[in-house]
Amino acid sequence: MDSAVLLKYDQRVPRYTSYPTAVQFTDQVGPEQHAQWLGEVGREEPVSLYVHVPFCEVLCWYCGCNTQVGRHQNTFENYTDLVCREIDMAAAHLHTKPRAAAVHWGGGTPSSIGPARMARIMAKLRQHFDFLPDAEIAVEMDPRVLSADDIVTLTRDMGVNRTSIGVQDFDAEVQRAVNRVQPYELVAETVKNLRAGGIADLNLDLMYGLPFQRQDNFGTSADLAVGLAPERMTLFGYAHVPWMFSHMKLIKDEDLPNAEERLTLFDEALQRLNAAGYIHIGLDHFSKAGSEMAVAQEEGRLHRNFQGYTTDTAKTLLAFGASAISTLPSGFIQNKSAARAYMQAIKDGGLATARGVGLSDEDRLRSHIIERLMCDFQIDLEAICDQYNVPVRHLADDMDKLRPLIDDDLVAVDGWRVDVLPRGRMLVRMACAAFDQYHAPDPEKPAHARAI
Ligand code: SF4
Known part of the structure; x- marks a missing residue:
């Protein structure tokens, strides 16, 4: 493992046993x-x-x-x-x-x-x-x-x-x-x-x-x-x-x-x-x-x-x-x-x-995305958005949040398909956080355990 890269992401993120958490x-x-x-x-x-x-x-x-x-x-x-x-x-x-x-x-x-x-x-x-x-x-x-x-x-x-x-x-x-x-x-x-x-x-x-x-x-x-x-x-x-x-x-x-x-x-x-x-x-x-x-x-x-x-x-x-x-x-x-x-x-x-x-309709969509990422390490966002009658462009800003993980070869994106790569699996919660509408870490009041 490349510890220098992984340690960059040692942040406080939810364990996503539910969404919303x-x-x-x-x-x-x-x-x-x-x-x-x-x-x-x-x-x-x-x-x-x-x-x-x-x-x-x-x-x-x-x-x-x-x-x-x-x-x-x-x-x-x-x-x-x-x-x-x-x-x-x-x-x-x-x-x-x-x-x-x-x-x-x-x-x-x-x-x-x-x-x-x-x-x-x-x-x-x-x-x-x-x-x-x-x-x-x-x-x-x-x-x-x-x-x-x-x-x-x-x-x-x-x-x-x-x-x-x-x-x-x-x-x-x-x-x-x-x-x-x-x-x-x-x-x-x-x-x-x-x-x-x-x-x-x-x-x-x-x-x-x-x-x-x-x-x-x-x-x-x-x-x-x-x-x-x-x-x-x-x-x-x-x-x-x-x-x-x-x-x-x-x-x-x-x-x-x-x-x-x-x-x-x-x-x-x-x-x-x-x-x-x-x-x-x-x-x-x-x-x-x-x-x-x-x-x-x-x-x-x-x-x-x-x-x-x-x-x-x-x-x-x-x-x-x-x-x-x-x-x-x-x-x-x-x-x-x-x-x-x-x-x-x-x-x-x-x-x-x-x-x-x-639970709002938006919560249900995001809950589905986060659960599949946590379990499968991959997701076809277009297929999921179809199930919820939502245009996939709705998730464009969330995809942008994956950029640092993509640049560090922890996540790969092909169109609207997202793959958490084997070396990024330990940090899958960071990829999920990109789709979490509520995630706004407060360093003064940390509410979650560190990613590593
Ligand atoms: S105190 Fe120990 S045994 Fe009891 S719930 Fe916690 S970890 Fe488990």
């Missing part, structure tokens, strides 16, 4: 709008479901998720009751019983509330949604708080068929520096139990840019992760934003790799993953050659939602729990972020809507 959500969208938009969900196309559990036993200092330390069974019990109540309330606004193609559990640590409570929420979802026989049921897991018995309950009783484990790094010094001590043996044992439980689709997360990471120790971590033979791997860049998450102040600036070192770490892991037969699907996702996700990308069927890259084709996502974001036919809705505020709102008998944004 969450930065555009406002409190102009509240519970009334939420209820009305739920009423527009039809039965023709299956929906996806998401449940957020905002509790963890201990806080990892790099964490950018909406979570808090929680250990009290009473809190877990109340939270479970209230998520069930929220599902009942949302279902009352639906004019149909939708079919469900997927459920994704995220957090926080979903299993922190215990498998029995998770099963109770699943039963509530099954009461209000018709699950497709091959529905995907995915759970993010933390090996430090997951026993072999928990795994049996989750896979056998709840039907969990996909999991993702946060590894980040196997090096003991790195683990201590981020307050996530999780030895290799523990992760290997969890993987063995998950496989015994029938899990055929496993993802491991690695993270580069953490304190004390070097080319050699991070390369070793990547090799150890590859040795566990997951179907998919994610290689996230740590976003150090202590002004947004105060616990990140516990990570010392001087222990962090600089931008050039981050690039080296990414490249090191990339080489090792490629050598082991993982294909770079997009931005930060890798998948075994021939896997469902790799084939979906080849065939232009890959999608992007709040969980990242996915083969899930549902356009509607109904999300429950604190901070959960729903994608509804007319726009995005986010619940109150703080667990306490979320729980109080549901207890008071209303939806816990905090904010959202409605």
Whole structure:
């Protein structure tokens, strides 16, 4: 990689898990709008479901998720009751019983509330949604708080068929520096139990840019992760934003790799993953050659939602729990972020809507362009504009914004066709930003992680 060129683009850009991004959500969208938009969900196309559990036993200092330390069974019990109540309330606004193609559990640590409570929420979802026989049921897991018995309950009783484990790094010094001590043996044992439980689709997360990471120790971590033979791997860049998450102040600036070192770490892991037969699907996702996700990308069927890259084709996502974001036919809705505020709102008998944004025709066009660029690294703008009855010249100014990327051989343009070249793939978000009408970075108030 030509680091001098790439580092020029180490700017703050959205991850484009949605468009418009969450930065555009406002409190102009509240519970009334939420209820009305739920009423527009039809039965023709299956929906996806998401449940957020905002509790963890201990806080990892790099964490950018909406979570808090929680250990009290009473809190877990109340939270479970209230998520069930929220599902009942949302279902009352639906004019149909939708079919469900997927459920994704995220957090926080979903299993922190215990498998029995998770099963109770699943039963509530099954009461209000018709699950497709091959529905995907995915759970993010933390090996430090997951026993072999928990795994049996989750896979056998709840039907969990996909999991993702946060590894980040196997090096003991790195683990201590981020307050996530999780030895290799523990992760290997969890993987063995998950496989015994029938899990055929496993993802491991690695993270580069953490304190004390070097080319050699991070390369070793990547090799150890590859040795566990997951179907998919994610290689996230740590976003150090202590002004947004105060616990990140516990990570010392001087222990962090600089931008050039981050690039080296990414490249090191990339080489090792490629050598082991993982294909770079997009931005930060890798998948075994021939896997469902790799084939979906080849065939232009890959999608992007709040969980990242996915083969899930549902356009509607109904999300429950604190901070959960729903994608509804007319726009995005986010619940109150703080667990306490979320729980109080549901207890008071209303939806816990905090904010959202409605979708204009222009947003839908740009959302389509950005999603295809993120997933396919190429796009025929003329064909897409035809679908939206918009003359392609409408995008002339946006094409001009690609000029620096074209001059640096990161993007190629032929007429109205745009290709993100292999050496520019890590910066695909910069190409997407050219088509983002709202992207106006404020250096005083950075709202996104850096591109590298
Ligand atoms: S386990 Fe995951 S969600 Fe919980 S603190 Fe660590 S990184 Fe954050």
